[in-house]
Amino acid sequence: MRDLSQEPLPALPPRRPESHKGDFGRAMIIGGSRGMAGAVAMAGMACLRSGAGLATLGVPRCIGPVVAGFCPAYMVRELVDDEPGTLYWANLFDLVPVEHNYTVWALGPGLGEPDATAELSGRMNREWTAPLVIDADGLNGVALYEARYASAPLTPPGPRVYTPHPGEFARLAGDDALAEQATGDDDARVAAAAALAARDEGGNTVVVLKGHRTVVTDGARFSINATGNPGMATGGSGDVLTGVITALIAQGLSAFDAARLGVHLHGLAGDIARERTGAVSLIATDLIDALPTAFQNPNPDS
Template sequence: MNDVTSEPLPILPPRERDAHKGDFGRLIIVGGSRGMAGAPAMAGLAALRSGAGLLSIATPVSTQPLVAGFSPCFMTIPLVEDDYGLLDYANVVDMLAAREHFDVWALGPGLGQSEGVTELVAQLYRDVPRPMVVDADALNAMSHALQRNPQALAKPAGPRVLTPHPGEFARLTGVAPGGSLAERAQAVGELCRRDPSGQTVVILKGHQSLVGDGNRYAVNGTGNPGMATGGSGDCLTGVIAGLLGQKLSAWDAARLGMHLHGLAGDLAAKELGEVSLIASDLVGYLPAAFQAR
């Protein structure tokens, strides 16, 4: 793959004076489970701070009041849950009926793991024709789906941005990414090329996060160890989804989102220190990151 790290970062187009909220994306985040209401809420806050026009969070019915309580800016959709507070596969009918209603989908924050979650995620991944960010337990669901169908990543209905950390990457591919930049770039490229249509972009998270699309890659220069805290990845999911809603391509949204997410962490660490940094600080510093980038 070609190293394009030195190429200028993508930019968001200026907003027209007569713009309305529909111009900046109708987003849905599918996530949450009993005890994990904060994950989709964090992703939602990050998406809104990244410019999303309209945001809905689809979450288990018992989790919905908790998610809604995080922000009055959220719309929430209660979904059928199983006895353990996890999403049931029965939701697939309503979810697929809405597949073109939303401009951008994000799957994974706080979903938990079950047979129903695996089946739901795999079908949405395959059949939703809109750009989709896939993170956290949605990646774990896809790794289970791949055990049954090795072609589960091969035919997505639309652009996909996968955001695994090394452990999730290893579960998806069966191989841990190497330590060198060249090894990580090669591993990312191979995962992208499982989709012969070229619609899949992968961010391998960690120190010097790397984004690739099968033909090119770029290494991120922002971020710090203070961001190694629960919820940080949920924020990245929200940032990328927000950028996709403003009509950036999957590659541009992934690359710019990775940079802004790390920059927000750097600005937060400068004021608060790395030790005390928590994920909600990233959301708080996103406005400054957008202004400083």
């Protein structure tokens, strides 16, 4: 595999003076559940702060007003929910016709228990040709769907970015040895993440194995991230990363380039936020507040 860790980072193209919001992509983020409205809201705010032209949040009807109240800049689409307040799989009948109305989709922030959402997550992953970023409960749902229902190897028909922490990686991999490898040193973690990405024979899958020195790989190349700090070990940090990567894909970057740049900027925002708040007091919304500074100077040491 080619190591890109020391190579120049991908960059967004300059914005033309005559640009309009449609030029910077339309993102749809599916997530949220009763008690977890903030996760999808933070993903949406991070997506807009990272340059997406338009962001729509598809959320359970029961939390629609709460999600809308966090930020007036994104749109909210209320979807059918079940009794526990999670998204019902039959929403697919309404979402399939609008799949290509959006440049990129994201799935997972605050989505809820995978027992309730596995069919939604698993079928989107297997059927969507549009780019799809999957995190958190979305990954757990995919893992459960594959274990319960899949009768053929998983080969997603479009670009995918999976952003697991080690626990989610273990469930997604379904392999104890690979899961243990994902908690090892840099070489072991690169090998584990690459092995998971390489299961996709179509080459559409990028794995972002989160943690200290996050690994980004598509199975043929990899990068180890150097930004970030322990203050980012706080609830919602991963939701912000989902929003950042989603926005970069919306603006035209490939899945691998968006993941690599997004991980760097997310960690850099964490470093900026730590200087403002200290590591102990850092919370996920501080990352969103620091994103503008990170985007303005993505290579502060160069």
